[in-house]
Amino acid sequence: MCGRFSQTQSAEVIAQAFQIAEVPPLTPRYNIAPTQSVGTILQTPEQQQRQFRMLRWGLIPSWAKDAKIGARLINARTETVAEKPAFRSAFKRRRCLVIADGFYEWQKHEGKKQKQPFYFRLKDEQPFAFAGLWEHWQDADGSEVESCTILTTEPNNLTRPIHNRMPVIIEPKDYPLWLDSEVKKSELLQPLLHPYPPEEMIVYPVSKVVNKASNDSAECVERI
Template sequence: MCGRFTQSQSGESVAQAFQLKAVPNLQPRYNIAPTQPVSAILATPDSPEPRYQLLRWGLIPSWAKDSSIGSRLINARSETVAEKPSFRAAFKRRRCLIVADGFYEWKSDPNSKAKQPYYFRLKEHAPFAFAGLWEQWTDPQSGSELDTCTILTTAANAVLEPVHDRMPVILEPDQYAAWLDPDFYDPKDLQTMLDPYRAEGMESYPVSKAVNSPRNDAAECLEPVEV
C-alpha cells in the first residue's frame, strides 16, 4: 500500500520532469497523508495538454452519497482496478500522475509493538509519478465539487519486500503520455504499466518515527536513523 509520501522538489524540477508549460508554485512536503491535497498531472478531452492540479487524496466515486468513503479509497489494487465499481470508470478515462519524490512504509518488529518506518526513493533522487486515478464528485447537499484521487499499488519489488508486500505503482517517463490520454483504453496495455518498479533503480533507509504523526511535516522526517 501507500499511506504517506513526500514531494520536496522545486516547481522548476517538477515542470521539467513532466514537461509542463507553467511552473507550479510548490512548497516542500515531507509527510503527505490521506485526505490532504496532493500534486497531480491531468489531461482531459477538452484540455488534452497535461496540466498541474491539486487533488484531495482519497477517491470519492461520482456515485457516492457522501465524502466519507474517500478516506477508505486512498489506494487501488492494480490487479483488480479494471473491475472494482469504485475505480473502473476512472481507470478508463480519468487516469492521472501523482507527483512524488519518495514514500514511507513501516516494518513490523517481532520484539516490539512499534513499527519502524523506512523511506524509499529513486537512486537519482528525482521527482517521479505514481499511477493515479481521479474523480470529480458533486456534493448532493451543497452542489459543491471536489476533485479527488487514489494511488495504484502492486506487488513489492526486492527493495520493498523486506519491509512490506505491496508498493505504489511508479511509472516510467515514457509511459506518462499513454497513462494520461483519456482517449486511450486498452486494459492489457495499461496493465503492463502496473508492474513493480525496477529494484535496481531504488534505495531505502530507516527514518525517525516522527513521520508516524501527520502533524510532523518537516525535513527531519527524512533523516536516517540506526536500527
C-alpha cells in the first residue's frame, strides 16, 4: 500500500511540471498522511483544461452513508479497480493525478518489533504524479467532501525487497489519456498502470520520526 508521501515543491515548479495555468501558494509537506488534504490535478467534462484541486485523501464513494469509510479506501488495487463497487465509477469517469515528490514504505526485520522506513524518489528529484481517482460525496446534512485514492500495483525491483506493493506513478506522456474523462474503457487505461522503471528511482533509509503523522519536517526525508 501507499500510506505516506511527500510534496515539497513550490507552486511555480508544480505549474510548470504539469502545465497548469494557476496553482495557489504551497507549503512544503514532508509526511502527508491519510485523511489529510492533498494536491491533485483533474480535468472535468465541463472544464477540459487541467485544474489544481485540494482533495481529502481517502475516497468516499458517492453512495456511502458515512464519510468514515474514506479512511479505509486510501488505496485501490490496479488488478480490481475496474470492478470494485467503491472505485469502478470513478475509474471510468473521475481520474486524477496526485502530486508528489517522494513516498515511504516500511520494511519488516525478523526479530524486531518496529519496521524500518525507506524513502523513494526520482533520481532527478522532480515532482511526479500518482495515478488517482476522485469522488464527490454529500452528507445528509448537505455538507460536501471531495476525496481521492491512490492506485497501487506490483513492486518494481527497487521496491520489492522492502514492500510487496508500490503506488502507480503515471508517466508524463500519459497524463492526457489518464485525465480524459471521455476515455472509459479499462483496456485503454490498464496499460498505464505498471510499476515505474526502477532505474529512474532511488531509495534510502530514513528516521523513524516519519512514523508519527504529526511530524512534518525535512527530517522525515533525510537519509540515515
